[in-house]
Amino acid sequence: MTVPIATMKSDDKQPETLAILVGGGPAPGINGVIASAAIEAIKCGLRVVGIRDGYRWLVEGDTGHVVELKIEEVSRIHFTGGSILRTSRTNPARDEASLGRVIDALTVLGVRYLICIGGDDTTYGAARIAERTRGRIGIVTVPKTIDNDLPLPENAATFGFETARAIGAGIIESLMEDARTTSRWYLTISMGRKSGSLALSMCKSAGATLAVIPEEFQDKKFDLALVVDTIVGAIIKRRTSGHDDGVAVIAEGIAERMDVGSLASAADSHADAYGHVHIADIPLGIVLRDQVRAALKQLGIDATVLAKDIGYELRCAKPVPFDVDYTRTLGYGAVRHLLSGGSGVLIAVAGGRVTPVSFEQLLDPNTGRIRVRTVDVSTESYQVARSYMIRLELPDFEEPALSRLAEHAKLSAAAFKARFLPSVRATTDGS
Structure with missing residues (x-):
């Protein structure tokens, strides 16, 4: 030019x-x-x-x-x-x-x-x-x-994305080492209001246990329980291999895709100048932590679960x-x-x-606003990331894997399947 x-x-x-x-x-x-x-x-x-x-x-x-x-x-x-x-x-x-x-x-x-x-x-x-x-x-x-x-x-x-991914992956690597050293789980909330791209890429780059992003779920709105069971299912599956630690990376954008009633404090949040809910005002990590702890306690599983937000420390990095x-x-x-x-x-x-x-x-012709790029879960890039995660998948509900998982959850095979299969079927891989 x-x-x-x-x-x-x-x-x-x-x-x-x-x-x-x-x-x-x-x-x-x-x-x-x-x-x-x-x-x-x-x-x-x-x-x-x-x-x-x-x-x-x-x-x-x-x-x-x-x-x-x-x-x-x-x-x-x-x-x-x-x-x-x-x-x-x-x-x-x-x-x-x-x-x-x-x-x-x-x-x-x-x-x-x-x-x-x-x-x-x-x-x-x-x-x-x-x-x-x-x-x-x-x-x-x-x-x-x-x-x-x-x-x-x-x-x-x-x-800005590549810098955020690099620094975020470094933080997650440190959390993984801490989790391994202290036998605990971290629920790490990543920025990403509409897209789970940052959460997925940090998880994939660091080799975290799993990522949960809104694009995985078929329905526009879903209940918090599906996310909780996805995480609890991963904790159980990891325990079957003798490990009681892990790091889950959750995109904050799942808060916008959930039914408002399933987030205890969502009603107290405010919208910004563009009409978006202030996700930072929703303590998603704390809500998930408490729900996961309660679910594990109900199953008689003793595990230490902590919440950690990653976001603001990435935005003004060198x-x-x-x-x-x-x-x-x-x-x-x-x-x-x-x-x-x-x-x-x-x-x-x-x-x-x-x-x-x-x-x-x-512009999106339907909304008149700028189109948002989301993670395409049909690509090999996503499938590779998913294949390296430790989380429940459809083959886990077949024998002999089903009975082994059910035993660690202190449930019958039928009860385990009834409890956790919906969270797998709710995601695109489980369709």
């Missing part, structure tokens, strides 16, 4: 302005995008400003939270975690008045180009701004989320080299696409090439 090196306003000969903002939760590599985009834009003759706190101030019509970015200030930030511009979950498209104030504020700031770094919600807000400004403000988004839930070409990862490399290409590609006249797209990388994806392609 080639563009003119300088882009100047014809009337006053002042450089045009490119603004950068960050929306949603943090992810490793944000600063790499900021640095790469700012450096390339300045080299092409643009003035670059960073908008602090995402859309938070813009929706109020406040233009005072802006900082000019210079090459010397951003040239070494690409290997740091967090966001030098901070971030927020403010929804610019929550209503027409808010959207109008955002556009007015950008106009006052003289913004000709806007790069929005974020996930599905930030992309949706950018799509609405692009729709309203009709090219007057060139807008692109850069895909950021450790959840890995944006539908990118060639199933490419979102930036990016691994993959994400440093990746974000530099994304930031560069965002600027070059804008200066070539493009707008209204998400910047992706496919086959080593910058690949713009139009906002229209990303």
Whole structure:
């Protein structure tokens, strides 16, 4: 892609302005995008400003939270975690008045180009701004989320995911060693509101005992008991091989797929600016821990079960080299696409090439929102992960495995089958 090196306003000969903002939760590599985009834009003759706190101030019509970015200030930030511009979950498209104030504020700031770094919600807000400004403000988004839930070409990862997986897998490895040393089980809750990608990949990379992700379950809504029995069944199966320890990795997104009544504290949680339940307010690990403990006690099985959340410590981590490399290409590609006249797209990388994806392609026609990429449980990638897990499967309900498992659960073969077979049949592998 080639563009003119300088882009100047014809009337006053002042450089045009490119603004950068960050929306949603943090992810490793944000600063790499900021640095790469700012450096390339300045080299092409643009003035670059960073908008602090995402859309938070813009929706109020406040233009005072802006900082000019210079090459010397951003040239070494690409290997740091967090966001030098901070971030927020403010929804610019929550209503027409808010959207109008955002556009007015950008106009006052003289913004000709806007790069929005974020996930599905930030992309949706950018799509609405692009729709309203009709090219007057060139807008692109850069895909950021450790959840890995944006539908990118060639199933490419979102930036930040690889760092989160690497660090998360390291934490899980330590928990596995602790579990082995102290003869206990950890129920590890992983971030992933809509997709179980992070939970599954951390489990697979670390070799954890099992992962439980929402994509496994056939029905849109399911009861907490199915998850509890999946974990209890894994504990029993592992005990038949002489081991009383393990680590289960559970995607937090199962909370959104459950019947609200099956989560004791769900009613006390609040929704964010995009209408999502604050999963962090639901003590999923504690609820699961208590339910698993109760189920084991009922079966007369003595086991130590603890809950551990993994998530916030991943989001502002120092990016691994993959994400440093990746974000530099994304930031560069965002600027070059804008200066070539493009707008209204998400910047992706496919086959080593910058690949713009139009906002229209990303929208779900049924909801009007950005489509969410979930784990495809029909792929070999998932099947390999599942085959290495220790959890009940259909062959376990045939003899001689059935009687051996039932004996460890202090149940008859018939009672064991009646209790645990539904949790297996509820998953895609058990269909």
